[in-house]
Amino acid sequence: MLIKCAISCRNGMGEPDFYFCKIDCTQKQYDEGDHYETIREQAEEEGYGDCGLAYDENDASGMALMSLFDWKTASIIVDVHKREFND
Numbered sequence: 001m002l003i004k005c006a007i008s009c010r011n012g013m014g015e016p017d018f019y020f021c022k023i024d025c026t027q028k029q030y031d032e033g034d035h036y037e038t039i040r041e042q043a044e045e046e047g048y049g050d051c052g053l054a055y056d057e058n059d060a061s062g063m064a065l066m067s068l069f070d071w072k073t074a075s076i077i078v079d080v081h082k083r084e085f086n087d
Contacts, residue, residue, distance in 0.1 A: 007039045
């Protein structure tokens with residue numbers, strides 16, 4: 001499943017910003033909140049710091065945020081954790 005996510009952070013110049021991407025995860029990873037950890041790690045890897053709250057398109061606050069981004073330019077993160085789950 002592909003989930004739109006955003007996280008509050010500071011950009012490379014120290015300014016308040018949001019990092020946004022689409023995360024490809026399984027339903028189990030989503031249910032366990034792994035997509036929040038994934039966006040935090042990816043934002044930090046790309047030079048963002050002071051990461052705060054993470055949101056997805058299904059969160060009440062996230063729903064309000066998602067319309068602010070140009071999703072055609074969003075990175076797609078595919079299973080950053082490379083985790084395997086036994087269902």
